[in-house]
Amino acid sequence: MLDSKFVRTQPEDVAAKLVKKGFTLDVEAFHALEQSRRDIQVRTESLQQERNNRSKNIGKAKAAGEDIAPLLKEVDDLKQQLSAAETELSGVQTQLDALLAEIPNLPDDAVPEGNDEDDNVEVRRWGTPKSFDFEVKDHVDLGAALNGQLDFEVATKITGSRFAAMKGDIARLHRALIQFMLDTHQQDHGYEEIYVPFIVNRDSLFGTGQLPKFEEDLFKIQDDRGFYLIPTAEVPVTNMLRDEIIDANQLPLKYTCHTPCFRSEAGSYGRDTRGMIRQHQFEKVEMVQFVKPEASDDALEALTNNAEAILEKLNLPYRTVILCGGDLGFSAARTYDIEVWLPSQEKYREISSCSNFRDFQARRMKARFRNPETGKPEFLHTLNGSGLAIGRTLIAVMENYQNADGTIEIPEVLRPYMAGKAVIGNP
RNA sequence: GGUGGGGUGGCUGAGUGGUCGAAAGCGGCGGUCUUGAAAACCGUUGAGUGUAACAGCUCCCAGGGUUCGAAUCCCUGCCCCACCGCCA
Structure with a gap:
């Protein structure tokens, strides 16, 4: 498997090298997937952060003997949002992984050109x-x-x-x-x-x-x-x-x-x-x-x-x-x-x-x-x-x-x- | 096949549902001491992702579930160990 960061940052180089192997890398498709992965991931992670913070606060409040019912109410719809975002993210991630898993290794520069x-x-x-x-x-x-x-x-x-x-x-x-x-x-x-x-x-x-x-x-x-x-x-x-x-x-x-x-x-x-x-x-x-x-x-x-x-x-x-x-x-x-x-x-x-x-x-x-x-x-x-x-x-x-x-x-x-x-x- | 117990960082091993990414030890790295080394002592030390750097996020066998919150509870699977039975 190639380094996904490398494919992401230098897709043209990767695609150019793979031509020698007779493999066409769909740079457009990769970029599109990668972009949506990024967006969804950022969204998901900020929701996760919020959940973590709020849960921690609930824990503290409970330990301090306060009433946690209002806090629980606040966090109500966060759960649905988060789980929707996580599902979406894992879907895109699966597609990206599948794409990456089928990209061949890059040939050395010393490898001669040729078909068979x-x-x-x-x-x-x-x-x-x-x-x-x-x-x-x-x-x-x-x-x-x-x-x-x-x-x-x-x-x-x-x-x-x-x-x-x-x-x-x-x-x-x-x-x-x-x-x-x-x-x-x-x-x-x-x-x-x-x-x-x-x-x-x-x-x-x-x-x-x-x-x-x-x-x-x-x-x-x-x-x-x-x-x-x-x-x-x-x-x-x-x-x-x-x-x-x-x-x-x-x-x-x-x-x-x-x-x-x-x-x-x-x-x-x-x-x-x-x-x-x-x-x-x-x-x-x-x-x-x-x-x-x-x-x-x-x-x-x-x-x-x-x-x-x-x-x-x-x-x-x-x-x-x-x-x-x-x-x-x-x-x-x-x-x-x-x-x-x-x-x-x-x-x-x-x-x-x-x-x-x-x-x-x-x-x-x-x-x-x-x-x-x-x-x-x-x-x-x-x-x-x-x-x-x-x-x-x-x-x-x-x-x-x-x-x-x-x-x-x-x-x-x-x-x-x-x-x-x-x-x-x-x- | 039966019964029971487990799977936690490079390794060994603790962990009550709420600052636990996780005690402790070993190992590694840096230092003190030493002519040098060992020992001893002090400090440091999980893997990824992400960032200019922070932050943040994920990961305690795997996959589901319960919950505001799961290493911890439930289900399924895989693997390991012990004892018994059976067979080679």
Whole structure:
């Protein structure tokens, strides 16, 4: 959420920056609402003041043993006036809050102009895609040929489309990737491993920005508690600090967390229908950081490097792009996507997304720290990034490490997690 | 599932329907003392909104209600604790 005072005082600046994100801020409507809020609020508060004063006087008079009946008469219609004003005020305030809750975060100045992913700008590239002297298979064919160790058909039977089932060494490889990433972030990158609920309430989803605007992307649990399956660990992990004021000396806080992620993929009919790229359920190892405002720029670079380090250890070629304004998420001020090379598509495909949200989520969540210089609470900056998406990493390993006979070499760093095994073949 | 007790400031914790935004302690900050530190002592210290600065207003889990007036009374919800029962 943006600072309402900022939107109020510099609406033109805000509107101008949001153009880059493809968002049109209705400055007129905002002003009109804001003006009436002000008027009603002033009126309401003066009525409240009067009520408070008179009530106090009644209290005093009563304590002094005086007759309070005349005083009560005076205050008679104040009550109706006040309650009418309060109702009016809360109505306008609700509208204003709703408007503010749907305004996206401002993009950084460094964010390039553009409408969609074609306008993202490459910032670096690592590794060289391997050239194969045979016709490469994609992960679907590889998995099927490996005696169905990766199986979409059975998952469709169990549930429906956009699910996957695994068994044997592929299932173990999938688990090995999770362990490897958690261990690396914990041991090499200084993150604390945590475990959190996979079901969250509406407040948490509001805090990170999924609600109220993106409800259709979520799986909602069908009872009256208003719970949702998490679309990413970002939601539970970031909300750990909702409504908290923490000591500055605890910062930065760096957490890594493995969770499944559930997404309805409502708007993506027909996209990536084959294979494991886009699923309703996938695993992810996430990194989340809470930092002081002045530290968030450096933290984003470091966090992105932490994700890249995983790909480098796995020896998978990637490139890193900075998202253009049009491709940037609702809550993000700046995002780097890391894209891994997929031989079957001869393309780099997104495997991680690393973002700086600045104080946008923190303001929604009231996540603050006490600034030792001023003694006052200030909003934290929040960041997060995938490190990495497990399903897509599995695909990348299978496809990049495939042999002519359809077997798959296991990357060196994963072998300790695979009982020393070097190759996955037919069982 | 049953019964009972609770949710108050950064934390712990008191609070009779009427100067209670709230005692006290801890912690934080400033100071005295000290070569320095600790201890001790003195002072200060909730969050927001609002203002040029005051003032004012809101907030004692959340939402309703009673009242001239609610942290305090009533209703609903959420959460926590204790004991009993049941299950893993």
